[in-house]
Amino acid sequence: MxxxxxxxxxxxxxxxxxxxxxxxxxxxxxxxxxxxxxxxxxxxxxxxxxxxxxxxxxxxxxxxxxxxxxxxxxxxxxxxxxxxxxxxxxxxxxxxxxxxxxxxxxxxxxxxxxxxxxxxxxxxxxxxxxxxxxxxxxxxCINPQNCIGIVDFTSQLSCTWWHAKVCQYLDANFREVSRHEEFLQLSSQRVEELLSRTTIEVEYEDQILDILLRWYRFQPEERKEETLKLLKSVLFAHQISKESMLALEEEKGEAEQEFHQELVSLRREEQARAFTKRGFVKVIVACGGEGPSTTEAGCFETKDYLRCVRPYSSGKAFSDWVDLAPMTTPRTGHGLVEVGGYLYVAGGRDNNCRILNTCEMYDPFKNCWKSFAPMNHARVGFGLVAIKNMIYAIGGSNDMTDPLTSMEVYDVCTGAWTPLSDMTMKRAWPCFVVADAKIYVLGGGIMGKFYESAEVFDTRSLTWYSVSPMRERRCDARAAAVDSDLYVFGGFRRIECPSAAHSGNACKLCGVEYYSEKKDYWVPLQSRFRAEGMCVASDRSQVNGALKYGDEILVVGELDMNGAVHSVRSFNPSSNTWDQVVVNTPKLQSRYQCCMLDLPRSLIHKLLIDRNASE
CATH class of the missing domain: 3.30.710.10 (Potassium Channel Kv1.1; Chain A)
Structure with a gap:
């Protein structure tokens, strides 16, 4: 028929x-x-x-x-x-x-x-x-009144990821949590478990003392002996201020006087004890990349560096980059994400120009790296993004010429990679960003041809679809999401007119574009009249990251500001203004990957002491 x-x-x-x-x-x-x-x-x-x-x-x-x-x-x-x-x-x-x-x-x-x-x-x-x-x-539903109960409930079930998230909320909001009845009714054993955590977000040890006294005063007749034991087991007594000691001494209650005498004794015993900081500091980390060789003059090498800098301190620029433990393998063109307080690195190219499928994870509590399951495909110039406990590796290249369309996902909880549906286009060095559980793939290129096209992977329906193309073709750009809208920074494109400033490499740094998800259109963003923008579009400029930080977006890289090179500048989407954040660049390190990380204060404190001692 x-x-x-x-x-x-x-x-x-x-x-x-x-x-x-x-x-x-x-x-x-x-x-x-x-x-x-x-x-x-x-x-x-x-x-x-x-x-x-x-x-x-x-x-x-x-x-x-x-x-x-x-x-x-x-x-x-x-x-x-x-x-x-x-x-x-x-x-x-x-x-x-x-x-x-x-x-x-x-x-x-x-x-x-x-x-x-x-x-x-x-x-x-x-x-x-x-x-x-x-x-x-x-x-x-989480709030300071109920989060301890949710922590306990999720610990009884195999909800590893969500239990970790609730614990992070508890640590970040512990001072407020401790004011509510859920905490005040806890047993001394449970209070000891919570107050022994160095991850609790407090500025001073005096605040731990205040929390402990508040718990005692909720049932003073029954808790005096338990409180004396807790003073020994959970408090860093040598870090209590003289003002707090004096205030406790002036209390008229018999129990408070016993607490004061106990603290005096503990402070005397702990004078030689190391200073311990609780809580975290939010930092920018710069990982891997390339730069001048430390052993051969005139040569470049792939780096294993991991460094951090604090973006703001009391409203002033904080420009001191601190060395953390280096990766086990030098990498450039790799992927980097933060999941659950840990860094995950995958793929890239090593010093022997081998394209890697190996992966490693950084533990900020131990300041060390360990390997985890390799990807199914070796990749360089690819996208690595995280949504909850899932890490998505998309595209890139495995032979420096022909880009991949494949995608795979790693479950942090199960430790396994799983293939997902391919992208619709081959593209290397595109820009990747997550908004509303959707992964946007923007620009990129193949064999010298750059794209302005954009496609989206919806992680809920596991489907790909296209959205409006960018106004400007660009390769190796960076982006950040504000709610469901996008801001794209930098990247390179072919020079399309003779008047464009360049030094013979036929490429030009791209500017900033804004994408409205609701209206599905792109708008180029220009700096206000005579105001400084992101950077000068020179050969020295390179955008390595765009990181959401409160109401601002921190753009990280080598940013030429008419001669001076900044490493971090902040963009305020509401006012369309730029400001200087960090001037100094990490030494001998460029084209690195970067992200935000909550680093334990105790680690930063120790590293700074060790560095000052060696200088």
């Missing part, structure tokens, strides 16, 4: 009906209300709920294992004869109905009264997607 109709020479094509899955779910949802189409019954107390085994098996690893185990011993011809009891799991009938609704509709109604039951049931039934939704909801 195909030959007679003239279709035999037509190419094969694959078609997809995009409403198929949702339509199928709607029909299955209707079918489950008919007991004759169900093949099992779930029993919870006196309640019997007809179910379909294949649907439950597809949604829950628990049910899949249960039904697989029973398949040789149970007669499934009669649905009423296959009975599954969930009483031993402690899952209520209403909770299970909510979970069934989610399985068939992908929607679940969460509220404070049911969130713990649904999350615990999702954990027991091994439904990771529902657990993530529950944890997302919990994340919106």
């Amino acid at each position: 195909a030959e007679s109709s003239g279709l035999s020479d037509e190419p094969n094509k694959k078609f997809q009906y995009y409403e198929h899955a949702s339509k199928l779910l709607r029909n299955l949802n209707e079918m489950r209300k008919r007991p004759n189409l169900c093949d099992a019954v779930v029993v919870i107390g006196p309640t019997k709920i007809p179910v379909q085994k294949n649907i439950l098996s597809a949604a829950s690893l628990y049910f899949r294992a249960l039904f697989d185990y029973d398949q040789h011993t149970t007669d499934t011809k009669d649905s009423a004869s296959y009975v599954v009891s969930l009483d031993h799991l402690g899952i209520g009938a209403n909770t299970f109905r909510l979970i069934l609704d989610y399985i068939f509709t992908s929607e679940v109604q969460l509220e404070p009264s049911n969130i713990q039951d649904v999350l615990q049931a999702a954990d027991q039934l091994l439904m990771s997607d529902l657990k993530d939704i529950c944890c997302e909801y919990l994340n919106t």
Whole structure:
């Protein structure tokens, strides 16, 4: 028939009906209300709920294992004869109905009264997607009044990522948390666990003393002896100020006088003890890159450096770069992201021009690096971005000529890389940025041709689509997101007119563009009249990073300001103004990757002491 109709020479094509899955779910949802189409019954107390085994098996690893185990011993011809009891799991009938609704509709109604039951049931039934939704909801509910309870609850379940996020919130807001009843009612053992943490965000040890005294005064008749023990176990007594000691001495209570005497004794014992700082300092880190060789004059080499600088200190520029532990492998053209307080580095090119698939992680608490699972593909000039606990590696090149379209994702919690759908275009050295769980891929190029096109990967639907192209073609640019909108900085393009300033390399530094996600259009941004902008478009300028920092975007790199080279300048999107942040550049290091990191104050304090001692 195909030959007679003239279709035999037509190419094969694959078609997809995009409403198929949702339509199928709607029909299955209707079918489950008919007991004759169900093949099992779930029993919870006196309640019997007809179910379909294949649907439950597809949604829950628990049910899949249960039904697989029973398949040789149970007669499934009669649905009423296959009975599954969930009483031993402690899952209520209403909770299970909510979970069934989610399985068939992908929607679940969460509220404070049911969130713990649904999350615990999702954990027991091994439904990771529902657990993530529950944890997302919990994340919106966190406040100083309830975060300790959420910390304890998530620690009991395998919610590794979300537990870490709640702990970060607890540390960052601990002074406010300690004022509420949830903390004041804790046992002395739990108070000791919390106050022993050096990650608590406090400026002075006096604030830990205040928190401890507040806990004591909530139940003074019962807590005097426990408080005396806590003074010894959680407090760095030698760091308590004279003012706080005097204020405690002037208290008229008998217990306060005992506390004062205990502190005097502890301070005497701890005089030789090392000074310990609690909490974190937010820094910019510069990782890897290239620069002049330290051993051969006139040569360049790939760097293993990891350095940090604090962007602001009391409103003044802070320009002192501090060396941290170097990477185990020198890298340039690599990817760098921060996830859960740790740095993750992947790919790049080493000193022997080998393109790498190896990866390593920096632990700021130990100031050391360790390897983690290698990527499936070696990559250089690629995108590495993070969304929650997932790290996405996209595109790049594995032979310095032909770019890749492949994408893979690394789950920090499971330690495995998984392939995802490819980009639609081959492009090396593009710009990557995340906004609203979407990964934007902007510009880049192939074999000397630069692009202005843009495509987006939606991590929720796992699909690619195109958006409006940029106004300017650019390669190796950097971008930052403000809500769902984008700001793109730097990168290079071919010079398209004879009057463009250059020194023979036929490329020019690009300016700044703004993208409105709502309106899907790009706008070039110019500096205000006679005001300093990002930098001069000279051969010396290079943008290495664009980092969101409060209400500003910090642009990091080698930024030529008419002769002087700055390493960090801040851009205020609201006022379209620029300001100087850090002048000094990291020594012998350029084309590095950078990001923000919360570094323990104790580490910075130690590194500065060690450096001053060696000078």
